[in-house]
Amino acid sequence: MPNAHTVDQVRAAEAPLLAGPPPGILMQRAVSGLVAYVARRLGRVHGARIVVLAGGGDNGGDALWAGARLAARGARVDALAPGRTHPEGSAALLAAGGRLHGPDPAPADEVARALVGEADLVLDGLLGIGGRGGLRPAHARLAAFAPPRRTVAVDVPSGVDADTGEVAGEAVRASATVTFGTHKRGLWLMPGAAHTGPVELVDIGLVLPEPDLRALDDADVAALLPVPGAASSKYRRGVLGLVAGSDAYPGAAVLAVGGALRGGAGYLRVITEGRLGAAPGDPHSRAADLVLRAHPEAVVTPIAPGDGTAMLAAGRVQAWAIGPGLAPGPPVRDLLATLLGADEPVVVDAGALDPLGELLGADPAVLRGRSAPVLVTPHEGEFARLTRLALGWDPRTTDTELARDRLGTVRRAAAATGATVLLKGARTLVVDPAGAAWANLTGSAWLGSAGTGDVLTGLIGSLLAAGVPATLAGAVGAHLHGRAAERAALPLAASDLPDLLPRVVTELLDGETAPKPGHCR
Ligand SMILES: NC(=O)C1=CN([C@@H]2O[C@H](COP(=O)(O)OP(=O)(O)OC[C@H]3O[C@@H](n4cnc5c(N)ncnc54)[C@H](OP(=O)(O)O)[C@@H]3O)[C@@H](O)[C@H]2O)[C@@H](O)CC1
Numbered sequence: 001m002p003n004a005h006t007v008d009q010v011r012a013a014e015a016p017l018l019a020g021p022p023p024g025i026l027m028q029r030a031v032s033g034l035v036a037y038v039a040r041r042l043g044r045v046h047g048a049r050i051v052v053l054a055g056g057g058d059n060g061g062d063a064l065w066a067g068a069r070l071a072a073r074g075a076r077v078d079a080l081a082p083g084r085t086h087p088e089g090s091a092a093l094l095a096a097g098g099r100l101h102g103p104d105p106a107p108a109d110e111v112a113r114a115l116v117g118e119a120d121l122v123l124d125g126l127l128g129i130g131g132r133g134g135l136r137p138a139h140a141r142l143a144a145f146a147p148p149r150r151t152v153a154v155d156v157p158s159g160v161d162a163d164t165g166e167v168a169g170e171a172v173r174a175s176a177t178v179t180f181g182t183h184k185r186g187l188w189l190m191p192g193a194a195h196t197g198p199v200e201l202v203d204i205g206l207v208l209p210e211p212d213l214r215a216l217d218d219a220d221v222a223a224l225l226p227v228p229g230a231a232s233s234k235y236r237r238g239v240l241g242l243v244a245g246s247d248a249y250p251g252a253a254v255l256a257v258g259g260a261l262r263g264g265a266g267y268l269r270v271i272t273e274g275r276l277g278a279a280p281g282d283p284h285s286r287a288a289d290l291v292l293r294a295h296p297e298a299v300v301t302p303i304a305p306g307d308g309t310a311m312l313a314a315g316r317v318q319a320w321a322i323g324p325g326l327a328p329g330p331p332v333r334d335l336l337a338t339l340l341g342a343d344e345p346v347v348v349d350a351g352a353l354d355p356l357g358e359l360l361g362a363d364p365a366v367l368r369g370r371s372a373p374v375l376v377t378p379h380e381g382e383f384a385r386l387t388r389l390a391l392g393w394d395p396r397t398t399d400t401e402l403a404r405d406r407l408g409t410v411r412r413a414a415a416a417t418g419a420t421v422l423l424k425g426a427r428t429l430v431v432d433p434a435g436a437a438w439a440n441l442t443g444s445a446w447l448g449s450a451g452t453g454d455v456l457t458g459l460i461g462s463l464l465a466a467g468v469p470a471t472l473a474g475a476v477g478a479h480l481h482g483r484a485a486e487r488a489a490l491p492l493a494a495s496d497l498p499d500l501l502p503r504v505v506t507e508l509l510d511g512e513t514a515p516k517p518g519h520c521r
Pocket residue numbers: 010011014026027028030055056057058059060062126127128129130131132133134135136139154155156180181204206
């Protein structure tokens with residue numbers, strides 16, 4: 001399970017190792033990992049041209065020492081320093097035949113541009129976990145020269161806040177980040193996460209406390225996936241009640257049902273909103289027609305808008321998902337209030353989010369009396385609206401806060417509402433009311449297309465119905481959804497995702513059951 005820690009946690013973990021001899025051991029471990037990565041990436045070190053961007057702290061020290069070791073192996077290494085440099089690092093570089101440009105006189109823009117332009121690789125050692133605030137002008141100038149495809153960030157892309165992921169001004173964009181000891185929280189949090197490229201972790205022997213932010217890997221997800229056993233039946237595997245689709249938005253129900261069926265629920269009851277048909281009490285809905293045509297295994301009950309009694313009469317379920325394709329308004333609020341009055345886990349998405357905000361605004365304790373969790377799945381815009389309606393937050397401030405401290409902001413919303421919050425986007429976050437937090441590391445920007453969120457809601461609903469706890473259901477659902485997207489033909493369309501899930505699940509389960517190296521059976 002990948003973990004991410006705060007800067008304070010990293011500093012506390014390094015302290016005992018820094019206190020004992022031999023001096024510099026942590027830096028040399030970090031440098032060994034960095035050099036190994038660079039050598040693997042370049043293929044051939046001898047003759048390679050490397051530029052080191054060297055800040056004045058230990059991050060610059062790492063990069064300069066790596067430069068020295070690469071120079072000793074025949075690379076041509078030029079270091080650009082905007083200010084004072086790490087004394088031992090710069091001495092080692094010069095002794096190995098590398099060149100140092102700056103700080104006095106500062107490297108001219110033309111020199112920096114020419115060196116970086118010719119470089120096979122740029123090592124960004126301007127700033128690591130000791131950075132505070134936006135990059136100073138001389139650092140920012142050099143950061144702007146770093147070519148994203150040929151830049152490797154040392155520990156953290158300079159200009160990205162290692163704790164919060166905030167990017168205040170210029171920041172290096174890297175094609176990869178080699179980080180030391182543990183993932184820093186800011187590497188997993190937007191907007192900083194967009195600057196890292198793939199993150200390579202180098203073990204430097206830190207003994208770390210419980211992480212502040214976690215992620216699941218494939219093996220974790222395989223272990224958490226509900227798999228039927230010999231005694232399972234469609235009911236025992238979990239029944240999901242999915243309230244989705246209206247005459248105005250019938251397609252969202254089809255997508256959510258697709259996600260739910262491939263999420264592994266044993267039985268799916270779909271409640272769609274429609275008009276009353278010719279006969280009294282006989283509602284008809286476009287969504288029901290579309291769902292049944294696409295997914296005959298779903299059991300569909302059309303209800304008149306807001307008819308909570310008809311919704312519950314559809315039958316018992318182990319979890320509910322509500323929202324895709326529903327138009328926010330009093331009828332949806334009534335349905336949601338009915339569901340909150342029952343005590344099954346509920347996923348609330350899309351058209352049910354504003355109604356939830358209104359219910360919370362009227363009664364901030366509406367979720368506190370429940371023993372079963374409520375998981376909300378907003379994207380950023382929906383999050384700003386939900387927190388306005390529920391908590392009175394100003395949406396413009398919320399946008400700023402999300403950019404400044406995304407995890408902290410979601411934690412505050414979860415604690416104040418009593419809901420588990422899954423904030424969608426690149427690096428989806430899932431945070432429960434007590435603050436436990438997961439970041440999703442799968443997926444691609446191709447997911448930013450209409451309807452993909454509906455698939456996710458159905459998928460998470462299924463996992464909840466199968467008994468996966470809410471936070472993990474969110475994290476597992478986001479992981480699978482992202483893996484499906486990674487396998488999609490491009491450009492991806494939302495309706496491709498359900499069909500890709502079986503391959504993802506099969507691969508995960510095969511990986512889990514495959515013999516481990518050295519394991520005989
Ligand atoms: N922890 C570990 O286990 C290990 C850590 N290791 C490495 O150490 C790194 C941390 O090193 P660190 O503490 O020296 O901090 P670092 O990031 O180099 O920055 C300090 C320098 O930056 C400056 N500065 C500050 N803000 C600035 C700004 N906005 N814009 C511009 N400049 C700014 C500040 O200047 P000052 O304020 O003092 O004038 C000072 O010179 C860590 O990321 C990792 O790479 C590994 O070697 C081994 C294991």
